[in-house]
Amino acid sequence: MGNNVLMLKHIAIEGGGTIEEYLLSKGHKIDRRELQDGDSVPSKLDYDAIIILGGPMNVYEEDKYPFLKDEDKLIKEAIKKEIPTLGICLGAQLIAKAAGAKVSKNKVKEIGWYKVNLTEAGKNDPVFKGLGESFDVFQWHGDTFGIPENGTLLSTAELCTNQALRVGKNIYGLQFHMEVTDKMIYEWINSYDEELQSLKGVIDVEKIRKDTTSKFSSYKDRAVTFCKNFFER
Numbered sequence: 001m002g003n004n005v006l007m008l009k010h011i012a013i014e015g016g017g018t019i020e021e022y023l024l025s026k027g028h029k030i031d032r033r034e035l036q037d038g039d040s041v042p043s044k045l046d047y048d049a050i051i052i053l054g055g056p057m058n059v060y061e062e063d064k065y066p067f068l069k070d071e072d073k074l075i076k077e078a079i080k081k082e083i084p085t086l087g088i089c090l091g092a093q094l095i096a097k098a099a100g101a102k103v104s105k106n107k108v109k110e111i112g113w114y115k116v117n118l119t120e121a122g123k124n125d126p127v128f129k130g131l132g133e134s135f136d137v138f139q140w141h142g143d144t145f146g147i148p149e150n151g152t153l154l155s156t157a158e159l160c161t162n163q164a165l166r167v168g169k170n171i172y173g174l175q176f177h178m179e180v181t182d183k184m185i186y187e188w189i190n191s192y193d194e195e196l197q198s199l200k201g202v203i204d205v206e207k208i209r210k211d212t213t214s215k216f217s218s219y220k221d222r223a224v225t226f227c228k229n230f231f232e233r
Contacts, residue, residue, distance in 0.1 A: 001084060001231055002048030007032045008041065008071060010055025010090060013187050017179035018220055019051060019086075022227040041070035045077055049084040049231065052091030054177065056192075058143055059093045059103045072098050075171075084170040086230060089141050092165070092173025096145035099167045103145050106160050110139035111196070111203045113211040116163045116176060122154035127172060127229045131222050136215050137163075137176035140188060145173065172230070178223050182216040 005028050007016055012034070016023070023030055031047070033039040036055070052071065062068045075098035078085045087095040093103045117134045144160050147153050154164040154172075163175045189196065189205060196205055 001233065003028045004047050005030050005049045005051060006042060006045075006047040007051045007053065008091070009034050009036075009053050010057060010065075011036050013184070013191055014054045015179075015184070016051065016053065017177075017181045017184055018223040019088075019179040019227055022224060023231070026231070028231075035067040035071075036065075041067055041074055045074065045081060045083060047083065050074075050078055050086070052085070052087040052094060053179070054089030054091060054140070057090065059090065059097050068094070075099075079167055079171055082168055082170045084230070084233075085172065087171075087173040088179055089175060089177060092175050093143055093145045095167060095171060095173040096148060096151070096165060099148035099151055099171075101146035101148040101151065103143055106142060106144040108159050109142040109199065109203070110157075110160055111141075111199070112139065112208040113137070113215055114139050114157055114159065114176075116155045116157045118155050119153050121152050121166075122164065125154055125166065126233060127226060128154065129229050130225045135222060136211075136219065137178070138180050138185060138212075138219065139176050140192075141175060144175070178226055181220070182212050185212050185216075 005023055007030050057065050071094055075095055097103050113136050115134055116137050118128055122128050123133060145162055147165055150167055152166045154166055157163050165173045196203060
């Protein structure tokens with residue numbers, strides 16, 4: 001894979017984290033677009049790979065966030081051209097929508113650490129090589145994506161069935177936050193306090209903090225392995 005990577009950010013605190021650290025350590029050039037700050041979505045896809053990050057907005061809020069329409073157009077072009085693309089959380093939902101699937105509210109919000117399980121397709125997919133058949137991931141979402149006609153389900157979980165998908169050969173979406181760092185998690189807890197307060201008794205913030213302390217080191221190792229698998233294919 002070449003070195004020219006497009007990174008689409010929807011909000012400052014949801015950055016590239018471990019994925020960005022990995023890309024920079026390998027000498028990749030990142031064209032980072034801060035969409036909520038007014039940066040534009042590129043009209044031409046002169047990139048070797050595309051990263052679409054998360055954000056608090058929903059895919060169906062295009063009137064409120066017009067850049068979502070531009071992203072939809074870009075993703076459809078990336079799918080057509082088979083440009084290696086990775087969507088995280090909102091990014092995964094945008095990929096599913098662009099490929100023709102429905103995005104809707106999940107039955108519950110997933111916030112914190114949860115276990116995901118690879119499907120048979122996931123176990124045989126090279127991007128998950130070395131990650132194990134079942135592992136803990138960090139989640140922060142209320143919506144879920146369907147699997148499009150040309151998509152493959154790669155991982156599942158108890159509270160939200162569709163956790164990872166592949167569209168075609170090179171387009172991947174992860175509902176969970178493989179990019180997140182421990183610092184980012186603590187920042188999200190502070191910044192999204194109002195949401196957490198509304199879920200008091202359902203989401204245990206102290207457990208999230210404790211789980212982050214105990215789980216993050218191995219999670220980062222797994223994220224680096226994932227990055228190597230995805231970007232060095």
